[in-house]
Amino acid sequence: MTAPENFQHARVSRRTILGATAGGVLLGGLTVPTAAHAAPAPRCYTRTEWSARPPKSATQVIGKPDHIVIHHTASPNVTDYSLAAAYKVQHWIQDLHMDTNGWIDIGNQLTISRGGFLMEGRSKSLSAINNGQNVLGAQTANHNSHTIGIEHEGIYVSQDVTVALFDMSVLTCAWLCTKYGLDPHAAIVGHRDYNTTQCPGDVFYARLPELRDRVAAVLFG
Numbered sequence: 540m541t542a543p544e545n546f547q548h549a550r551v552s553r554r555t556i557l558g559a560t561a562g563g564v565l566l567g568g569l570t571v572p573t574a575a576h577a578a579p580a581p582r583c584y585t586r587t588e589w590s591a592r593p594p595k596s597a598t599q600v601i602g603k604p605d606h607i608v609i610h611h612t613a614s615p616n617v618t619d620y621s622l623a624a625a626y627k628v629q630h631w632i633q634d635l636h637m638d639t640n641g642w643i644d645i646g647n648q649l650t651i652s653r654g655g656f657l658m659e660g661r662s663k664s665l666s667a668i669n670n671g672q673n674v675l676g677a678q679t680a681n682h683n684s685h686t687i688g689i690e691h692e693g694i695y696v697s698q699d700v701t702v703a704l705f706d707m708s709v710l711t712c713a714w715l716c717t718k719y720g721l722d723p724h725a726a727i728v729g730h731r732d733y734n735t736t737q738c739p740g741d742v743f744y745a746r747l748p749e750l751r752d753r754v755a756a757v758l759f760g
């Protein structure tokens with residue numbers, strides 16, 4: 540779940556300073572291994588396709604992020620895995636963020652439904668990613684300037700994610716790591732690593748090591 544930008548918290552970063560790695564690139568002390576494989580872009584349903592509301596003001600395009608933040612939406616674990624259901628939850632998120640939170644647009648850059656459909660979030664997110672850039676979102680308080688957020692439909696405090704959702708998260712993170720030159724073991728974090736929140740739920744959070752390993756297998760396997 541997203542949080543307002545001014546929400547205070549204790550930062551616990553998973554950022555790891557790696558030792559020198561053969562074929563790696565040193566970026567500000569962080570050694571990023573060079574991916575052996577470029578992960579392709581998964582099918583991403585655009586704002587036009589899900590009929591997004593226009594943003595209240597212009598989206599700010601910023602430089603590439605150094606972390607990918609994993610969220611859950613804390614909405615019900617629906618069993619309708621259709622594209623229509625994916626569009627429905629995306630509208631729910633956008634309305635919540637714009638009408639209740641008062642933000643300019645949906646806060647997160649990407650959303651994955653329980654049926655495994657990937658959708659563009661904040662305006663211009665898809666073009667920014669394809670250009671190796673990011674848009675300034677509202678998904679991780681105090682860390683929006685350097686992170687990109689993926690909302691995952693559902694609530695995972697006691698139940699597990701769907702296979703389709705997890706598989707699409709792997710493909711999406713691999714694509715983002717390719718676009719941004721990120722090491723999945725250093726870059727992929729849970730929302731709770733930055734803010735005081737249950738997000739993305741104990742069960743999903745416990746699977747982040749598996750997510751990182753599977754993304755690494757796509758990139759380096």
Ligand SMILES: [Zn+2]
Nearest residue numbers: 540610730738
């Ligand atoms: Zn969250």
